[in-house]
Amino acid sequence: MTLISRSEAAKRMGVTVQAVYGAIKEGRLTAMTDENGKVFVESDTLQKEWVNKSKFQRVRKKPKAVKQEASYTSDSIPDYDESKARNEFLKGELLEIERKQLEQTLVLAEDVNLKWQKIVNTVRNKLLGVPSKAQQQLPDLDDSAINTLDSIIREALEELASV
Helix, strand or coil: CCEEEHHHHHHHHCECHHHHHHHHHCCCCCEEECCCCCEEEEHHHHHHHHHHHCCCCCECCCCCCCCCCCCCCCCCCCCHHHHHHHHHHHHHHHHHHHHHHHCCCCCCHHHHHHHHHHHHHHHHHHHHCHHHHHHHHCCCCCHHHHHHHHHHHHHHHHHHHHC
């Protein structure tokens, strides 16, 4: 039979010393007192008594491991130096973007989108105008040839639109 102190019992069980004191006081753990009045717990039966006689365990919370993340939540606030360095880095990134915009080596996606819409609309209108221009420049074409040209162009445009 090996006797250990109450603090050693708390460490082995992963609970607070107060939890061990409470368990002894409530009779959930068997304690022995030596001739000097010092209280000890038997280490051999500690685990079994704790599990069998306790409805719950007051477990000492282990500290959470701190992750280095790109974005922070309110639970994990970075220290001042890290925050300042991150702020300076992001300011530099913004200045780089502004410089590229001024040099016109970087354009906004919205501007590119608008330009492509104009190009596609112009191409569509020019292609749809081919049958009428063909009829003007080749007056001997009959209406069935013009209608065939028109249907071929519309079919090609519909295929392109579905891509």
